[in-house]
Amino acid sequence: MAKSRVDLLEEIAPDVERLYNRHMDAPRLWYPHEQIRWGEGEDFGAHPWSPYDYQIADGVRSSIYVNLLTEDNLPYYTDSILAHSPVGHPIRDWTFQWTMEENRHAMVMRDWVHISRCIDPTLLEDGRRVQMQKGEVPRPATFAELIAYVSFQERATQIAHRNTGSKLPKDDKIGRNVLGLIAGDETKHYLFYRDLTLAAFAIDPSAMMIAVSRQVSTFAMPGTGIPSFTRHAVRIAKEGIYGLGQYLSDVLTPILSLWDVEHLKGLTKEAEVARTELVNVKAKIAETVERMAHKAALIKPSLSRSH
Numbered sequence: 001m002a003k004s005r006v007d008l009l010e011e012i013a014p015d016v017e018r019l020y021n022r023h024m025d026a027p028r029l030w031y032p033h034e035q036i037r038w039g040e041g042e043d044f045g046a047h048p049w050s051p052y053d054y055q056i057a058d059g060v061r062s063s064i065y066v067n068l069l070t071e072d073n074l075p076y077y078t079d080s081i082l083a084h085s086p087v088g089h090p091i092r093d094w095t096f097q098w099t100m101e102e103n104r105h106a107m108v109m110r111d112w113v114h115i116s117r118c119i120d121p122t123l124l125e126d127g128r129r130v131q132m133q134k135g136e137v138p139r140p141a142t143f144a145e146l147i148a149y150v151s152f153q154e155r156a157t158q159i160a161h162r163n164t165g166s167k168l169p170k171d172d173k174i175g176r177n178v179l180g181l182i183a184g185d186e187t188k189h190y191l192f193y194r195d196l197t198l199a200a201f202a203i204d205p206s207a208m209m210i211a212v213s214r215q216v217s218t219f220a221m222p223g224t225g226i227p228s229f230t231r232h233a234v235r236i237a238k239e240g241i242y243g244l245g246q247y248l249s250d251v252l253t254p255i256l257s258l259w260d261v262e263h264l265k266g267l268t269k270e271a272e273v274a275r276t277e278l279v280n281v282k283a284k285i286a287e288t289v290e291r292m293a294h295k296a297a298l299i300k301p302s303l304s305r306s307h
């Protein structure tokens with residue numbers, strides 16, 4: 001029988017401490033204010049924003065907008081994680097450290113966005129007000145589901161920041177550096193949650209299989225409370241920054257293989273059903289990605305003929 005949430009939390013405490021210490025042994029200290037060339041900024045009253053201030057593809061602009069608003073939504077992510085972090089448990093100390101690190105992402109991104117003028121500041125602030133007023137973030141039902149979800153989410157966020165950085169104009173060294181620093185933090189967060197989930201699999205494989213299966217079938221990039229989120233998500237995917245293809249190849253496949261979900265032994269009946277579902281969902285995603293790639297390959301030649 002699957003163990004209760006309290007058992008897993010209790011038994012995983014030494015692993016939380018081990019991984020938290022590993023995280024702290026390799027500190028990433030960087031200062032948001034040192035990353036920006038403040039003298040390059042201009043007053044928005046004297047020089048109103050225009051898309052010509054920073055010319056870039058729509059999908060890249062959408063990605064900066066969505067990624068920054070997602071970082072802005074941090075208070076609610078912290079709230080969601082603390083809901084599964086009892087007082088006195090080391091996961092609470094980790095959560096405060098994590099929150100402190102995440103907090104600098106929105107700060108430095110916004111500084112860069114305003115100085116470089118890569119995003120319409122009015123649209124950005126309108127989006128922030130709408131999104132934050134909702135307090136909308138995923139609320140995984142159990143600790144097991146939470147650590148599975150955050151593993152996927154941190155990896156997805158890392159990929160999204162990294163790929164956005166690579167699409168910035170070559171001469172925007174500040175922007176590339178800022179997104180690189182953020183992606184570096186996300187990598188460390190991902191490693192913490194990925195390895196914590198691996199440790200949880202060793203403690204209670206059946207409960208974790210059920211939790212992971214549930215999260216994979218419902219996983220979506222954060223940002224559903226952002227105005228016109230679907231439109232932005234389509235543009236971001238079309239630009240090749242983050243979409244179902246990246247979710248499959250860069251998130252799902254490496255993580256599930258590291259957790260070795262296909263070969264785990266000693267599962268309960270319920271967990272075996274969950275594993276079958278998980279394998280099926282992954283296969284369906286792979287089919288969709290292949291179909292989309294095929295469609296894109298068919299569309300490209302006809303588009304080039306029409307021009």
Ligand SMILES: [Fe+2]
Binds near residue numbers: 102182
């Ligand atoms: Fe972040």
Ligand SMILES: [Fe+2]
Binds near residue numbers: 154157186190
């Ligand atoms: Fe993160």
